[in-house]
Each structure stands twice: as C-alpha cells, then as structure tokens.
Amino acid sequence: MHAEQEQYSFDFHKETAEIVAESRDELNLKLGEFAGPLDLLLYLIRQEQANIFDIPIARITDEYLNYIRIMKRLDIAVAADFLVIAAQLIEIKSRMLLPRDPLAAEDEEIEDPRKELVDRLLEYEKFKAAAEMLYERSTIEHAVFPRGVIDSDEHNAEVNATVFDILTVFQKILARHKDEVKMEIHREEISLADMIRNLKTRIFAAGELNIAEFFESLETKRELVTAFVAVLEIVRTESVKLLQRKTFADIILKAENSG
Amino acid sequence: MAETIEIIEETVETVEEKQPREVADLSRAVEALIFVADEPISTRALADVLEEERDLIDSVVEELAESYEERRGGLQIRQIAGGWQISTRTEVHEDVRRLLKSRPSAKLSLAALETLAVIAYKQPVTVPEILEIRGVQSASAIKTLLEKRLIVTKGHKETVGRPMQYGTSKEFLIHFGLKDLSDLPSIEDFEDLVSPLT
Amino acid sequence: MAETIEIIEETVETVEEKQPREVADLSRAVEALIFVADEPISTRALADVLEEERDLIDSVVEELAESYEERRGGLQIRQIAGGWQISTRTEVHEDVRRLLKSRPSAKLSLAALETLAVIAYKQPVTVPEILEIRGVQSASAIKTLLEKRLIVTKGHKETVGRPMQYGTSKEFLIHFGLKDLSDLPSIEDFEDLVSPLT
Numbered sequence: 001m002h003a004e005q006e007q008y009s010f011d012f013h014k015e016t017a018e019i020v021a022e023s024r025d026e027l028n029l030k031l032g033e034f035a036g037p038l039d040l041l042l043y044l045i046r047q048e049q050a051n052i053f054d055i056p057i058a059r060i061t062d063e064y065l066n067y068i069r070i071m072k073r074l075d076i077a078v079a080a081d082f083l084v085i086a087a088q089l090i091e092i093k094s095r096m097l098l099p100r101d102p103l104a105a106e107d108e109e110i111e112d113p114r115k116e117l118v119d120r121l122l123e124y125e126k127f128k129a130a131a132e133m134l135y136e137r138s139t140i141e142h143a144v145f146p147r148g149v150i151d152s153d154e155h156n157a158e159v160n161a162t163v164f165d166i167l168t169v170f171q172k173i174l175a176r177h178k179d180e181v182k183m184e185i186h187r188e189e190i191s192l193a194d195m196i197r198n199l200k201t202r203i204f205a206a207g208e209l210n211i212a213e214f215f216e217s218l219e220t221k222r223e224l225v226t227a228f229v230a231v232l233e234i235v236r237t238e239s240v241k242l243l244q245r246k247t248f249a250d251i252i253l254k255a256e257n258s259g
Numbered sequence: 260m261a262e263t264i265e266i267i268e269e270t271v272e273t274v275e276e277k278q279p280r281e282v283a284d285l286s287r288a289v290e291a292l293i294f295v296a297d298e299p300i301s302t303r304a305l306a307d308v309l310e311e312e313r314d315l316i317d318s319v320v321e322e323l324a325e326s327y328e329e330r331r332g333g334l335q336i337r338q339i340a341g342g343w344q345i346s347t348r349t350e351v352h353e354d355v356r357r358l359l360k361s362r363p364s365a366k367l368s369l370a371a372l373e374t375l376a377v378i379a380y381k382q383p384v385t386v387p388e389i390l391e392i393r394g395v396q397s398a399s400a401i402k403t404l405l406e407k408r409l410i411v412t413k414g415h416k417e418t419v420g421r422p423m424q425y426g427t428s429k430e431f432l433i434h435f436g437l438k439d440l441s442d443l444p445s446i447e448d449f450e451d452l453v454s455p456l457t
Numbered sequence: 458m459a460e461t462i463e464i465i466e467e468t469v470e471t472v473e474e475k476q477p478r479e480v481a482d483l484s485r486a487v488e489a490l491i492f493v494a495d496e497p498i499s500t501r502a503l504a505d506v507l508e509e510e511r512d513l514i515d516s517v518v519e520e521l522a523e524s525y526e527e528r529r530g531g532l533q534i535r536q537i538a539g540g541w542q543i544s545t546r547t548e549v550h551e552d553v554r555r556l557l558k559s560r561p562s563a564k565l566s567l568a569a570l571e572t573l574a575v576i577a578y579k580q581p582v583t584v585p586e587i588l589e590i591r592g593v594q595s596a597s598a599i600k601t602l603l604e605k606r607l608i609v610t611k612g613h614k615e616t617v618g619r620p621m622q623y624g625t626s627k628e629f630l631i632h633f634g635l636k637d638l639s640d641l642p643s644i645e646d647f648e649d650l651v652s653p654l655t
Contacts, residue, residue, distance in 0.1 A: 036593030130574035143550035170376035291531030333488030
C-alpha cells in the first residue's frame with residue numbers, strides 16, 4: 001500500500017472493513033467484515049481506481065492474495081468462498097499471460113478471460129446497492145412507531161406463525177422432551193423412609209404443612225407416589241391429623257400437640 | 260390545524276440553553292406520545308419526557324383533545340385513570356365490534372402452535388401420543404385447531420380404546436403456503452443454517 | 458373537518474333497505490377501524506366490515522389520510538404491506554423514543570442486508586442461487602432473517618436435491634415501509650449507479 005497512515009472506512013456505517021495502513025508493506029487491519037469475496041474484490045478495484053471493465057488483473061490478484069494472507073496471519077478464518085475467488089483470479093491471470101492462439105482466425109473475437117468475473121461483479125454490485133437502499137429505508141422506518149397496546153388487543157395474544165415456526169417449535173418440544181428424560185435419570189430416588197423423615201421434620205418445625213404445596217414442590221411421579229404413601233403413613237402412626245379449614249380449601253397436615 | 264404561536268427567539272442561537280418549543284410542535288409530540296403509550300399517560304409523564312412545565316403540557320393536551328372533539332372523527336382523546344388515552348368514539352362501536360369479530364384470526368397461541376407442530380410432523384397421531392410428546396394436555400389446543408380447520412380427524416387407531424387420530428388439513432397447506440405435506444421443511448432443510456458459522 | 462355530504466334520504470324510513478351512510482360517518486368508522494386493527498388493514502377488509510363498495514372506501518381512506526397530512530399533527534395514515542396503518546410521524550421520533558426508552562432497534566448486518574436484497578429481488582430463491590450472486594455462504598444471514606420473520610420459506614424447488622426456496626414476508630414490507638413488492642425500486646435502477654465506476 002502506498003499511502004502512509006491511510007485510513008479507510010468502507011461504505012455504509014462501519015459495517016465492513018476499516019483499514020489502517022501503517023507502513024509500506026505492513027498492513028495493520030482492523031477488520032470488520034467484508035460481506036464476501038466479491039465485496040473485497042470490488043473494494044480493491046475501487047482502491048486502485050481501476051476501471052471495472054478493464055481490471056488490471058495481475059495487480060488486483062496480488063492485492064487480493066495479500067489480503068487473504070493477512071487475514072490468515074491475523075487468525076481470521078478465511079472462508080472457502082474467498083479461496084474460490086482467489087483461485088479464479090489466478091486462473092484468469094494465467095490465461096491472460098498465454099499468447100494468442102496462432103491458429104485462430106485473425107478476425108475471431110477472443111473472449112476476454114475477465115468477462116465472466118466482471119459480469120458477476122456487476123450483478124453483485126446491483127444487489128449491494130439494493131442492500132444499501134434497504135438499509136436507508138429501515139433507518140427511516142425506525143423513526144415511525146405504531147400505536148401502543150389497546151384493550152381489544154388483549155383478546156389476541158397470539159402469534160402469526162410460519163412454517164419455520166412450526167419446525168422450530170417442534171424441535172424445541174423434542175429438545176424439552178430429551179431434557180426431561182435426562183433429569184429423571186440423574187435424580188436420586190428418595191426412599192419412603194427418607195420421605196417420612198422429611199415430612200415429619202417439616203410438619204413439626206412449622207406446626208403444619210399445606211399438602212398441595214408440598215406435592216407441588218415434588219418433581220417426578222415417583223416422588224409424588226412416595227410422598228402420598230408417606231402422608232398416609234404419618235397420619236396413621238404419628239400425632240398428626242389431616243385438616244381442612246373449609247370445604248374445598250387446601251388440606252393441611254397438622255401436628256396435634258401444637259394447638 | 261392548531262394555531263402556531265411563534266415564541267422562538269432567533270437571537271439566542273449562541274447560547275447553549277434549550278430553545279422553547281413551539282406549541283404546534285409540542286402538540287405533535289404529545290399526540291404521538293399518547294398514541295404509542297401502552298396505558299393512559301399522565302400529564303406529568305408527558306411533561307417529564309418533553310422536559311416542559313406541567314401547566315404548559317396540560318393546556319396543550321386539553322387543546323389537542325378539544326381539536327379531536329371538533330373534528331368529530333372516529334377517535335377521541337380521553338382522560339382516564341389519571342392519564343390521557345386515544346380511543347375510538349362510541350358512535351363507531353358497532354363497526355369496531357364487527358371488525359374484532361370478523362378478524363380472521365390466522366394467529367395461533369403458542370400451545371396451539373406446538374400442538375399443530377406435533378400433528379404436522381407425526382400425523383396421524385392420537386391425543387395420548389401428543390400428550391407424550393408435548394408433556395401437557397392439548398385438548399383445548401386441538402379444539403381450537405379443529406375450529407380453525409387446520410387439522411382434521413383421521414379415523415380411529417386400532418389399539419386399546421381406539422383413540423381418534425388427527426392430521427393436518429388442506430387449509431393447513433393453504434395457510435402455510437405448502438404444495439403438499441412433502442413440502443413441509445425437514446430438519447435437514449435448515450441444518451446448514453444452524454451450523455456453527457454464525 | 459372532512460366535509461359532510463348529505464345523501465341520506467329521510468323519506469324511506471319504512472323501507473327495510475340499508476340506508477347509505479354519510480361520507481363523514483364512513484370516514485369516522487374507517488379511522489376507528491384502522492386504529493383498532495393490530496396490523497395494516499386492507500381496503501378490502503374495511504369494505505367488508507362496513508359492507509360498502511371498495512371504491513368508495515378507497516376514496517374515503519385517501520381523503521382521511523390527506524386530512525392527517527394537512528393537519529400535520531403527530532400522526533399519519535400510511536399505506537403499508539397492502540393495508541392502511543396509523544403511525545407516528547418521523548418528526549417526533551426522538552420524543553417517542555425517549556418515552557419508550559427504546560434505542561434504535563438492532564440493525565441488520567451487511568451480510569444479512571445483502572442476502573435480504575437478493576431474496577427480495579429474486580424470490581423465490583434457493584440458497585445455492587444466493588451463493589451464486591453473493592459469492593459467499595449466506596447460511597447464518599438466512600437464519601437471522603428467518604428468525605426476524607423478514608423472510609419465509611416458499612416450498613421446495615423441484616430440482617436435484619429439492620432445495621428450500623425463500624421469499625420475503627409481510628414483516629419485510631412493514632419493516633421497510635413498503636406498500637407491496639412492486640413498491641421496491643426495480644433492480645435495473647441500481648445499474649446506473651454501478652457502471653460509471655471511478
């Protein structure tokens with residue numbers, strides 16, 4: 001690179017590369033991301049102030065490869081896509097070095113080896129411009145707000161689903177399923193004796209215990225069954241009674257000596 | 260059509276002080292704020308956001324509410340629950356009700372969506388099987404889906420109790436833009452997307 | 458302050474026939490319905506609810522939108538995603554943002570925007586086709602766009618491997634303030650920007 005202390009920040013709003021050239025050969029890069037190899041190529045062509053219809057292929061290829069080398073040195077994973085274009089550049093470069101086929105007719109048009117790449121770049125750049133247009137539109141839209149929630153919305157707490165939602169939801173269910181199974185396996189089973197001890201401690205510490213709340217704190221069916229048997233056992237053998245303060249109210253386990 | 264009262268001094272441009280805002284400008288802001296707020300918004304909250312005196316904001320809102328009255332459109336600005344709110348006028352409530360009722364709710368609750376996903380990918384499937392996969396009862400979700408015609412019954416399964424089987428309907432395909440069931444995306448279709456690229 | 462055109466005949470009260478509604482009355486209803494609808498509402502949906510001709514409703518909405526323009530308040534009525542919507546004006550966005558304490562929402566990455574541009578103009582389009590134009594894998598960008606609901610799947614393409622096709626969604630139109638897809642500038646319009654390089 002020629003410019004000393006050159007600063008270049010690319011295109012719209014720091015979305016891509018910021019380049020700081022430090023000395024003659026050493027590039028010090030602060031890399032954002034190039035949107036892809038074509039993006040990088042366009043950038044290099046612009047940088048060289050070259051005509052896109054007459055790309056100085058040797059120079060651009062060197063710079064492109066140099067760029068990839070630097071990315072590698074900086075440990076930035078160079079995607080295969082960058083290498084594909086690199087290979088294409090090298091191929092074009094070598095084809096341009098070939099002498100003209102002497103057998104070819106004088107007036108026969110020889111296709112420029114660069115043509116395919118140029119076409120691709122031109123096509124790509126249209127979409128890049130379209131992306132910029134979308135960017136500007138969304139910036140404007142970000143300044144526009146819809147109304148807040150009103151009463152009638154509340155009846156409609158629902159989602160507008162797409163096929164993608166159906167699939168992702170289904171995958172989530174399957175994942176949830178797997179987690180549940182795992183939890184079940186890893187949990188240590190609590191014995192009936194332990195459950196009775198546990199229950200007794202809690203009843204006599206507080207004087208009473210809400211059964212429904214206790215049951216809800218249990219996580220597996222097995223625990224629930226054990227707890228149920230434990231409750232029956234305690235009521236039968238200990239000075240604990242079952243009590244319901246009014247019809248349909250929660251059932252309380254109450255220690256008899258505590259008033 | 261609120262009158263504009265010019266109170267900007269053009270001389271104090273060098274001073275850092277905040278320029279007082281025009282009333283028309285404030286009225287615009289107030290209208291927008293009442294509109295976007297999720298709940299009735301108090302004069303105080305409005306004044307805080309706009310960094311203006313409460314009295315000033317009070318008169319701005321009053322005037323705004325009055326201009327809504329004068330216009331006699333479909334909306335009104337009302338003072339309610341200690342705040343201001345934009346709502347529809349009572350005159351139009353029949354139309355509004357008809358809209359809310361007619362709204363072809365293509366939308367689904369999460370429970371319904373989950374149930375639909377299971378049915379779509381596991382069809383034909385029975386209620387116990389759905390329970391097994393989702394881990395929760397899906398009765399009301401199934402009812403909703405049947406009502407919306409997104410699923411249909413697919414005959415009884417020849418096992419104990421002969422439970423009813425469910426599958427997706429033609430409406431399901433139309434609704435989700437699918438040619439046929441083979442058009443449903445599979446996990447493989449999105450596999451590449453979920454690769455550790457990010 | 459829309460003009461009221463009196464077209465009610467007061468003589469036919471005994472007849473069962475539906476009385477034609479005044480334009481002012483319709484305008485009121487239309488305004489309320491657009492406000493109440495939680496998504497942009499189409500002229501067709503408005504006409505259905507109000508049981509009026511679509512053309513009539515169209516002119517009523519247009520006039521209503523214009524009256525909002527003339528008033529230059531904090532709100533506007535816009536045509537977006539195939540429907541009508543009331544929203545705040547851009548001029549007041551700073552005040553609104555201060556109230557909602559919302560930062561400008563996360564912008565899409567350049568990669569995502571490029572991918573979206575390709576999908577918008579080439580839809581329905583497959584992942585390999587996007588790769589061809591962009592010269593780079595777009596998997597994570599596509600995933601982001603799906604999650605943000607800016608794109609949707611459009612079925613499988615009937616070629617080798619049956620790749621999934623993608624297209625833009627209604628959210629896309631809303632997010633970018635487009636009436637419909639034809640509202641996008643044509644892709645050839647960008648050609649002129651490209652050619653005179655340097």
